[in-house]
Amino acid sequence: EPEVTQTPSHQVTQMGQEVILRCVPISNHLYFYWYRQILGQKVEFLVSFYNNEISEKSEIFDDQFSVERPDGSNFTLKIRSTKLEDSAMYFCASRPGTGVSYEQYFGPGTRLTVT
Amino acid sequence: RKEVEQDPGPFNVPEGATVAFNCTYSNSASQSFFWYRQDCRKEPKLLMSVYSSGNEDGRFTAQLNRASQYISLLIRDSKLSDSATYLCVVNKALETGTASKLTFGTGTRLQVTL
Numbered sequence: 001e002p003e004v005t006q007t008p009s010h011q012v013t014q015m016g017q018e019v020i021l022r023c024v025p026i027s028n029h030l031y032f033y034w035y036r037q038i039l040g041q042k043v044e045f046l047v048s049f050y051n052n053e054i055s056e057k058s059e060i061f062d063d064q065f066s067v068e069r070p071d072g073s074n075f076t077l078k079i080r081s082t083k084l085e086d087s088a089m090y091f092c093a094s095r096p097g098t099g100v101s102y103e104q105y106f107g108p109g110t111r112l113t114v115t
Numbered sequence: 116r117k118e119v120e121q122d123p124g125p126f127n128v129p130e131g132a133t134v135a136f137n138c139t140y141s142n143s144a145s146q147s148f149f150w151y152r153q154d155c156r157k158e159p160k161l162l163m164s165v166y167s168s169g170n171e172d173g174r175f176t177a178q179l180n181r182a183s184q185y186i187s188l189l190i191r192d193s194k195l196s197d198s199a200t201y202l203c204v205v206n207k208a209l210e211t212g213t214a215s216k217l218t219f220g221t222g223t224r225l226q227v228t229l
Contacts, residue, residue, distance in 0.1 A: 031215075033216065033217075035217075041221070042202075042219045042220065042221040042222065043153075043159060043202070043217075043219040044219070045216040045217065045218065048215070048216055056215075056216055058216075089156070091158055091159070093217075102146070102147040102206045102215055102217075103147075103149065103161055103164060104161075104217055105161065106158040106159050106160070107158060108157065108158050109157075109158050111156075
């Protein structure tokens with residue numbers, strides 16, 4: 001069964017450093033998402049991406065964040081200058097472009113720890 | 116008012132029990148509804164979509180009441196392996212064909228014991 005994959009599983013970085021989180025969505029999916037979950041809190045939407053551009057972004061997704069689909073398979077989230085409060089699990093998700101289902105499938109996540 | 120509201124629990128039930136979770140959502144324009152399951156420090160996994168007519172998948176039954184903006188999940192004959200956090204999730208599509216985001220509740224924790 002196809003799966004969303006994410007690397008690395010755990011990233012430790014110092015405050016102010018840049019990080020890039022990588023995702024490989026399910027191959028025939030057309031819509032891509034990043035969510036984050038701070039420990040003990042709910043899953044929060046960050047950004048959605050379709051047709052090579054951002055479709056929607058949340059208030060959390062400020063100028064420090066950017067997304068890219070550099071080739072036909074990878075989907076990346078870059079945090080330019082990390083802050084302590086960026087420590088969280090970051091989940092990538094994707095969904096098909098056909099049909100009316102809005103079901104999204106999540107990757108295993110990257111645990112980001114900012115020290 | 117929270118966009119998606121759930122009782123955080125925990126619900127502690129013995130194996131074999133029937134347990135019900137409820138959820139309310141505030142945005143009447145919400146179009147799609149889901150229950151996801153999340154194990155500790157893992158990703159949300161889709162359990163089932165929720166349809167207006169109600170739907171069943173094995174031991175799991177989901178109901179939707181659009182008028183009351185209320186969603187429920189019933190688990191029958193609960194197993195130890197059902198222990199997890201159950202996330203109520205809604206979606207409001209912007210327009211047909213747009214990316215549309217999911218809005219999550221905080222989740223209800225279930226612990227099934229021997």
